[in-house]
Amino acid sequence: MVSLKAVLDVISLWALPFIILSIIVFALIKKVPVYETFVEGAKDGIDVTLKIVPYLTAIIVAVAMFRASGALDMLTGFCSGFLQRINVPSDILPLAIVRSLSGSAALGVFSEIANNNPVDSYTTKLAAIMLGSSETTFYVLAVYFGSVGIKKYRYAVLTGLIADCAGIIGAIVIANLFFA
Amino acid sequence: MNFIWSFLIILSFVIGAMNGKLSDVVNAILSGAETSVTVAIGLCGVMVFWLGIMKIAEKSGIAEMIARLLKPVAKFLFKDAAHNENAVSNIAMNFSANALGLANAATPMGIKAMEELQKMNKDKESASDSMCMLLAMNTAGFQLIPATVIAILAAAGCKNPTEIIVPTLLVTCFAFVTAILTAKIMQKIFPPQKENEVNNG
Structure with a gap:
């Protein structure tokens, strides 16, 4: 049970960094102006x-x-x-x-x-x-x-x-x- | 909701008066109102950040890719909303974040998904079937590891707090499936009053 929890803890820790990194890196490859787009959506x-x-x-x-x-x-x-x-x-x-x-x-x-x-x-x-x-x-x-x-x-x-x-x-x- | 809300308030005054706790009830109004703003302000920062990130995901086309992968599941749960990529990808991330216990991250994703579903909703004041389904998925509270509960148990001196993980998972799965099936059945029993949910998103 402890190992299952350890695995899930690692996934929980990395889930958000992974999502945010993928989104930004993918956008950079697609030449999206990331900063301007971020501000536009965030408001x-x-x-x-x-x-x-x-x-x-x-x-x-x-x-x-x-x-x-x-x-x-x-x-x-x-x-x-x-x-x-x-x-x-x-x-x-x-x-x-x-x-x-x-x-x-x-x-x-x-x-x-x-x-x-x-x-x-x-x-x-x-x-x-x-x-x-x-x-x-x-x-x-x-x-x-x-x-x-x-x-x-x-x-x-x-x-x-x-x-x-x-x-x-x-x-x-x-x-x-x-x-x- | 009209009934539940007025019931809570009227009953609080009546019972509070009976128990001689009327002043507590009045204080609760003030502190409750304050709490609600604190909670909303607490949400504001993550909300702003997430909507910014999602705008990037939308423009780059990655949201669309995620949505395409999940189309079969989305079709079963959300019928005509399934081709709204932004809705589907946010619903998927909302579910994953909830499952991982990242409640603060999950809320903005769920709200973004709601906004997308609202765009396709004809009657803007009344919840569409897809909105009710998304809500059912969220109220069931599907979570892989109940981290807070384990922490409290550990703090109270429990020897093996992780032994509740499996039973909790079984219960949460059961509640989650019940929520989805109930929403599915309710769609049939209570169809929208006006012609709801547009064909194209």
Whole structure:
């Protein structure tokens, strides 16, 4: 496993240098004026960033309010009985909910789980798998659709949430197979 | 989204008042708003850099070459967007960067791809099927090595943090395939209201 990780670490390290070098060298061969072209393309970057702000503010504020209100703790309270019956520690629930909403919050919840449970416990490993296999769905929605001014998301939210649920259920099943 | 957003806000006020945490909720508005700008500003630099590099890739024709290689996969996932070279090459790089855990690099690539898809989209306010597919691929969070999680586990004193790599990979693959299949099925259930997605990019 360590060797697989070592190989992937090297690939991760070289991926960006390789892409950027290839693009510039290829352009030089094709006699593209690289500097002028770079500046021409780059100036759109600020515009795009500004376009994202309203969408980001909308979702980040709503999520921050929701967490501050204590609603999350109440939800955890309601569901813990049911979760224990299917052999899922109740500590996991806040993580399962928060991971779709806020990346930094999910990291915080995970650190808490890792510190409050024995590091090699089933709970910590399940949490690790759940967090490692997730992406902050609502952040991705806000940034990607916000950048082009899409306001009607159609089925994108539903698709993202279904994939999140699949990830949660998958994490529980796999963690049971590997670590229970 | 209208429903989810108002639900979060109204519920926060109601529950916050019940729990006596109303002042926390109000503070969260201020700090959340500040965070959102910080996040966007943090993105700005990479965004500017990447759009510059991509312009070079576009002009030199290398983007087109990558896209031609990936056409079969792109056709399955993105139908008519498959012949937009800039979209396909950015989607490919967005996916690879995500897989390698280079989230900061992946975002500008994904946004560039979205812009290309938007050019082909007839209803500029409503997401096209290809856009929803790109989003599904990104929300599933496909990643080969969950580096941050391993780092936290190691910091907490875990003896063998890398043992979560394989199970995490299995879960992330499962979620990724689910996302793509769901997007495919949803395309059929919820067709675009107006005639979407133009034939030529």
